[in-house]
Amino acid sequence: MTLLILFISLLVMLLLGFPVMVVLGASSLIAILVEGSVPDFIVLHRMVSGMDSFPLLSIPFFVLAGSLMNSAGITGRIFDFARALVGWMPGGLGHVNVGASVIFAGMSGAAVADAGGLGAIEIKAMRNAGYDPGFSVGVTAASSTIGPIIPPSLPLVIYGVTASTSIGQLFAAGLIPGLLMAVALMIMVAWYAHRYHYPRDVAFALKWIAYTFRRAFLSLMTPVIIVGGIVLGIFTATEAAIAAVAYAMVLGAVVYRTLTWRRLISVTMETIETTGIIMMIIAASAVFSWLLTSHHVAEGFASWMLTFTSNPVLILLLMTLILFVVGCFMETIAAITILVPILLPIAVSLGVDPVQFGIVMVLNLMIGLLTPPVGLVLYVLSQVSKVPFERCAVATLPFLFPLFVVLMLVTFVPAISMWLPTMLYR
Template sequence: MFLLFALLAVLLIIGVPVGVALGLASFAYVIVAGLPDVVVLHSMVGGVDSFPLLAVPFFILAGHLMNTGGITERLFAFARALIGWMPGGLGHVNVGASVLFAGMSGAAVADAGGLGNVEIKAMRKAGYDVDFAVGVTAASSTIGPIIPPSLPMIVYGVMASASIGQLFMAGMVPGMLMAVSLMIMVAWCSWRRGYPRDDGFSLRHAAVSFRHAFLPLMTPALIVGGITTGAFTPTEAAVAAVAWTLFLGIVVYRSLTWRHLLRVMFDTLQTTGAILLIIASAAIFAWILVSNQIAAHLSGSILSISDSPAFVMLAILLIVLVLGLFLETVAAITILVPVLLPVATSVGIDPVHLGVVIVLALMIGLLTPPVGLVLYVLAAVSGVSFDRCVRATAPFLIPLVAVLLLVAFVPQLSLALPMAVGK
């Protein structure tokens, strides 16, 4: 096992992509342990052989289509008309737009790359410090994978054999708590720094913006409403989201050309390929951990100290937060779930609640070095150095960590809605 972890650490340090590093480290272990080579192929194929995972490329495609088809600008304009009048208005708009976009994409990187470009330019033009603009954009982008639909929730649901529909519902309240906590931080920073607000609220302007954004706003209603009512599965909801977005971009707004579509398809294939490689490689890694009874050893170690659900949850949080510093979200979920789920369920922690907590904790990892994928995206979008992005985002980790602890130790915040809908 030392060889496995040591080789993985070396590969990550020298900059080998996560999916490749996981695969190489696992393959080396299989060879050294004298296991048959077929184990590698069997585990990789088994890791991606899941119908719900088909939703991943479709939600990625929907996000790319929205960014390319001008839908993100309409969402930003509506959020600006609705809450831009508040002190530090564009900071609040930044958070509000991320909430709206979260109901369509489900990926933090898509939010940061698509909306981030629009938001940072608007905030710079209005006189906001670029550090503040980058910080609030990075933090608000993490709402995307919490509010449904959510790509990490889909991966967790597959790994944990949990209901993806219930996971989607469980993310609603925590996602809104994240938004409220970030808006409180924005209000405090704006008051201290004297940031401006947009012109006063205009009902007419809000109505016009809503009319322009109405059809895009129907996307989350289509996805969540369809899953909740049982009209279609999460995978079918992803297909419906793509069809609806194509209809808007090609027929309604006529903003998507064949050149745009080809570029979007290529980007989707590239992103999907990277994610599936990570899942397949992490499946081998997870199989090795399970076959060596790492879950049993970890469970015994934790429970030997205390079998209190609160203590176990705290231990899980620490493990996830530390691993989230070094691994991409999908890889971390694929590795962690087989190890942590038995520990959690042994003390009565609900798998759906655990899923929300793990995804929320891993979102913080997107904002912290050395991996910090969202920070790298925003560094490219804003032209600000990576180190400066890290410092700009640091204050916004405070409300996110506070929400994480609240959700982790008050299970009703994530479980109440799926229980109510399920009745």
């Protein structure tokens, strides 16, 4: 009865358009009050304990680091370097789009930050070069999903806390799948370039590559500091986030002199707002997850799935489908905190490593950011490009295919995600 009330109230409030954090917290409170056997103050207790985690301190710092990179003009230098590096290929700016996202992924850890910051530069350049607006938006949207896979990654931090899994190993596990996503998208861009005769953007020139590399060198050191520091054990993921903020501030305020007090205050307020929303979702999700766990939903769901099939491959495909559907309707962080207690025990029982499953889950939910009705990345790019949301969604559809191919490879070939963490940590 309690679970029925929980899910009915959840569905009703979602359909009414309430914010996710309100939906999760209120539905949990209603279920607890109706059940009557649990004191209502347990809601506050669970909310506080859900936020009481040291790794979660990295969230505001990674958000701030990404915002500082955008505000200090660092993204422009990265784009110029990527342009010199791969812009000579047919469909040059499409390849530049993907390459710049790979580099920026090592700084921001968020798809929306990539789409809103770097995406604005990329779409403007492609539009000026005469590329079809739909193609420009599609490749920008798809490449932005690389950000949360290549370390650092906010969704992987949330998953690591929820699943009690090493964040360092998760970061290491995301590197190869992220690069594989980039290769798959560049193959797709090459196919488009061949079919529609898209031009090369610039001629290949070692001098130009060297010049843009020198201009972007200090910016390119950001992912080296973050990832290298974590892998070498110099600092934790949280400390790496703090180091990224300090480095971005030094670059923006001292080296490039593009970070003014007004911009600093602006990005700080944006970070406070974003962090507040994320933490409230985590707090509300902690109560919701506790209810699911205390009522043995994971065990019941596993039994239900086994009534259809006991084939591990089919079960993994079914979980992938569930994650994709949820990603279409729910914000990533909320989906992670709700689904991990349900799906992770099933995956572990099938022999899937929690680190590998984290990459599979986050990659799946990132694809969900490219699909209506939620499609947060699509909304951002629609605003940036002034292209209607519906057209953005249609233009992005072909780019889902290479991402699904990578998802299947990561799901059924564990070595792709597990080779690096095994080498470094095990």
